[in-house]
Amino acid sequence: MSHTAWARALSIAGHPALLMPLAVAGGGSAAGGGPGARDTLAAGLGAAVFIALCVGAYTAWRVKAGRWAHVDASQPRERLELNLLLVALLFGMAALLAALGQPAVTSLGLALGGALVAAALALRRWGKVSLHVGFAVLAVALLWPQPLWALAAALLAAGVAWSRLELQRHTRAEVAAGLALGALAGACFVGMAGRLGA
Template sequence: MSTQRLARLASIIFHPAVVMVGAAVVATGAAEGGARLRWQALGLTLAAAVVVMGYSAWQTRSGRWTHIDASERHERAQLNRFASWLLLGIAAILAVLGSHRGIVAAIGLSGLIVLAGHLLRGWLKASLHVAFAMFAACIAWPHAAAFATLLVATVVVAWSRLVLRRHALREVVAGAALGAVCGLVFQWGIAA
């Protein structure tokens, strides 16, 4: 298998939707009411991912975008605005409904990651793939095996984004920093 194909495969396997589903399973596993929370977290994560992917497919099918990946600058801007407001809106609704604060925080911080990527676009194209992988690793803490696995996934995703020339090194580092900061906020908010 060529390096390009391997990098593309890694980018798909460790897509933000996939790593966040993994983090949701781990984070809700030990919580009180874990089974119910796990299904709620999984359902919301998958629903948000399906809506975002559906939006991307619709934009591509309608001819507004050239590729479902939102490769062009204006496409990324549209996708990031849509995804950030979707996630922040879901978090706000869940907060009003009294949902578990960990789920509200994870979805809200996910929206902030996308929004930060959008706001930084004038300076750099922060890797949201890397940001979400790092955020998922932080959510999985203190489960050592899951944390280590997701940390390795973060490194693999960073490598793949560089190999595919989707990002420069500083953009990958910015994504990792963004995910780590949101992960720390998540841990601080849950521990409080």
């Protein structure tokens, strides 16, 4: 398989809409068999899948309507529209789950995902922050207490970073910015989740 084919495969495997539900499922299932872990898994996985389906349906609709060139949302206008939708979905779902009394760690993860996208939006004047890389690094934090899961996620994050450069979707600076923002969001998650007793 060529470098480009490998890069495309890694980019798809590390797409936030696919990676986040898997990270939530892996983290929740590995966290233990208690009722709290099951509640966290159910709430987090349900929210992640719902958001992924909403984003998938919206992007397909925009492409079919001729408003977007591709589901990648590569053009600045398309990317802005998609990221605004993501911020609304992530923060909205975090608030809804908190209001419904779901495990606080689930709302925390969603809110930090929203903050990651919001930071990318704030920095868009200076470049296209790689949210693929940012969410891949955040996935490591979601799986952090489990060494093998976290190692697999870290290797995938490295592969995703390489793929975004190989496919020329981002510059090195944009990949580095995604890595830094994802690491910051992940550190916040690990620190705050510990205080919440996750």
